[in-house]
Amino acid sequence: MTTQDQDRELLEQIRLLFNDRIPFNKVLGAVIDSLDYDHPKVRFEMRPELVGNFVRGNLHGGVISSVIDVTGGLAAFLGVQKRLSDEPLASKLERFGALGTIDLRVDYLRPGFGQWFEATGYVLRTGNKVAVTRIELHNDEDSLIAVGTGAYVVG
Amino acid sequence: MTTQDQDRELLEQIRLLFNDRIPFNKVLGAVIDSLDYDHPKVRFEMRPELVGNFVRGNLHGGVISSVIDVTGGLAAFLGVQKRLSDEPLASKLERFGALGTIDLRVDYLRPGFGQWFEATGYVLRTGNKVAVTRIELHNDEDSLIAVGTGAYVVG
């Protein structure tokens, strides 16, 4: 395979893993919207099960922190891939499985109203062991609902 | 109603709201285990949908942050109740509905393996506007899986 083919293969595998093989991602309905190395995006639709406040009908805080966490992890993984592109595919995928969140801060800025939501992640720093990423969650009207900052083990 | 009756009534209402009226809590299977004012507890069972890593079978990080968030909110609410016990019941319940997380930090310490998990919250500081709480999540073998610190609007 050429490097480009291998990249494409990797991204397809990641998409498959993320969307279909992580059970709680399916509960959230979270799917990869973009695997841009610098600004990956994860999207999900509002559904009645995702509500926190039944009177107001907005997203549960846990849905917000969950999506922020997985988007930050995706950004961390892609950030490392960008630096270490000569690994074989199998070990890259293994690295995705070994990725772990060290800690995460979430700031809840506005109630999560909307028909769908999109989280975008980006890397602040990638090291050999730890990556630090930030994540923004917008609703379908482009209001900033919440932001996060997370540290991830990547090595 | 005596104050004691009112307290009991409040706690029953809170239990009902938390367990049955917050849709995403039902997805998590999170139920109140104790409404002790100083150390409320929330419990949930492992279920296949809550898994993050399908190879290892441990909890998704988002399940962890979700339960930590709601337990911290519960601790914040109860901490305020302890101070403001002469409010009428209706306005206490309204206060529960108005509670909001400002921000939350979660530290993921060990993979979430277990048949059930319990989160315990406690208050670090309660003010008129903001409460700061901490939360610990243990598994059924009493291993500390994750901890959190959150700030909540309570006023």
Added chain:
Amino acid sequence: MTTQDQDRELLEQIRLLFNDRIPFNKVLGAVIDSLDYDHPKVRFEMRPELVGNFVRGNLHGGVISSVIDVTGGLAAFLGVQKRLSDEPLASKLERFGALGTIDLRVDYLRPGFGQWFEATGYVLRTGNKVAVTRIELHNDEDSLIAVGTGAYVVG
């Protein structure tokens, strides 16, 4: 005084307070570089006392967190002023004195090397009680040394 005069007077008073009346700001050598309402800036020079690692000669982590904290507070204060411009000057200044950090997260991205450093703050959300701000600390070569996110009581 016209509103514009009053604004100018307020900003001069804030600058005086920040630079000269807060003892530990003087230890840090932290001075206001810009009172732009949306992106206030605080600047300080490297000095031998501010070093953490005596072998490498970079900034102490505490200098970084200190400057990030005060810059975030400044951004929170100015963000509120932008919304509440019709208060009398005295009560605006009182509000500056009453400002308090609820919590702060700092991410240390790169060692603090440089001859001078500049922190820039901006508001993520301003409410009546709480403001959430972010802060970036760059060195004299425009490298991003550290970032922060803080919640402040403003009411």
Added chain:
Amino acid sequence: MTTQDQDRELLEQIRLLFNDRIPFNKVLGAVIDSLDYDHPKVRFEMRPELVGNFVRGNLHGGVISSVIDVTGGLAAFLGVQKRLSDEPLASKLERFGALGTIDLRVDYLRPGFGQWFEATGYVLRTGNKVAVTRIELHNDEDSLIAVGTGAYVVG
């Protein structure tokens, strides 16, 4: 040297480094009060330079975050030493120099009034690369002024 002698020698060297060779620690007046492996303590006296609010005379938030950071780092270092006791002294000291804060959260609970303050750190988790620690800052009346949680690179 016996292991016990080596331990004593290490702790003396750490104390010397911490108290005398880290310039900004001297500005803070922060000195090691205990090198207990599980609960190291750092102490400092109130001094006029450490004040934030000149009207009220309480500690600057940056003093609080600074002392919390260094105490958390100390706890992280000692936590690793406890696990890796067979390294030679020189490489242990090198490890102390290489220690770095990844991120830190500080919660400011009460104004910093007092004649002296003591911070105590403890480890939540020690890994080969990353340690997570918590820190509590009390004043001379044993009031809890602030708490922190930090992640440190230890590898």
